[in-house]
Amino acid sequence: MLRLGTPRDGVLRWRRRAILRFGFLGAVGLAATEIVALVAPFIRVNRIEGLGNPVAVGTKTQVLELFSATNDRPVLFREGRFFLLHAPGGIIAAYRKCTHLGCAVPWNDAEDRFHCPCHGSEYDKHTAVVLRIPAPKPLQLFHITESADGQLVVDTNPLRVIDRPDEKWDPAVIEITDS
Ligand code: FES
16 A cells, blocks of 8 residues: 655655755865865966076175175075176176086085085086086076176076086186176
């Protein structure tokens, strides 16, 4: 015999379905949120500071005075990732990316030279040419220009570096001379 449900049974069934539906939607929403949270860091474009932009480093006189007061100690511009060096006859800007496998090369006061912590390459204080392998070539250089108001401006675009495949110092790379 067919048994008909009471109106109360119908309400209970409707409530059960509604709870299931909301539960399902909640689970889908939670899963979507987790996926977005996991993927977002990989697709977000990080703002690049320093490297890639022009960096003003002071006037030629100021830079030369600093070199003169510090026995030509290289001057680090951390955000632009370069050192200003007092080369024989002028000022150059060395990109601090090791030419071996790309580690950031620090200046070492005790050794009076650059010494890469990754595999031991060493670079000269004034020219950044290789003193000790495995680095295959000198540190690359950034272009420097002098603006109308006398500021030296370093172009830190890594796509416009001065590459030096020869393992020796070439004064032709100097763009800002001492005199
Ligand atoms: S990355 Fe500098 S020596 Fe290997």
